[in-house]
Amino acid sequence: MEIEIENLMLYAEDALDYGVMGVLILMSIVTLWLFIERMMFYSSVRIDDYDHRDALELDLTNNIGVISAIGTNAPYVGLLGTVFGIMITFYTLGDAGAVDAKKIMMGLALALKATAMGLVVAMPAIITYTITLRKVERILTRFDIAQDKKA
Numbered sequence: 001m002e003i004e005i006e007n008l009m010l011y012a013e014d015a016l017d018y019g020v021m022g023v024l025i026l027m028s029i030v031t032l033w034l035f036i037e038r039m040m041f042y043s044s045v046r047i048d049d050y051d052h053r054d055a056l057e058l059d060l061t062n063n064i065g066v067i068s069a070i071g072t073n074a075p076y077v078g079l080l081g082t083v084f085g086i087m088i089t090f091y092t093l094g095d096a097g098a099v100d101a102k103k104i105m106m107g108l109a110l111a112l113k114a115t116a117m118g119l120v121v122a123m124p125a126i127i128t129y130t131i132t133l134r135k136v137e138r139i140l141t142r143f144d145i146a147q148d149k150k151a
Helices: 002-046 052-060 064-096 100-150
Strands: none
Touching: 002 052, 002 064, 052 064, 052 100, 064 100
């Protein structure tokens, strides 16, 4: 029975590592992909093709909400991994029956890597969102200037 619980804890640790880290890596790939896609679109957009500012703004802001959501939620995904990691560490220590400071510190350090990874994903996502939003503002300003010249 004790071997089964130990195997279950090892499985939980692996699932936590691969699950949380996998989600965070996926979030970073999606952020990078959307950022590149938006920058390519912005470099090819022709403001003369638009009659209404709202239509232009809809096209310009397409998918940037996803970048913002990733930047906002990545730390929470990392924190969730940390909480589960700490729970696994305490359960393992409680099951062992002896308090070993080395095991506690190693378990907590490994659990905190999920939070660190969440922050590593969130910071570039927020930066890319800010850059993208500024690019949208610049294109919309150029549209407004062009519309004023027509009038």
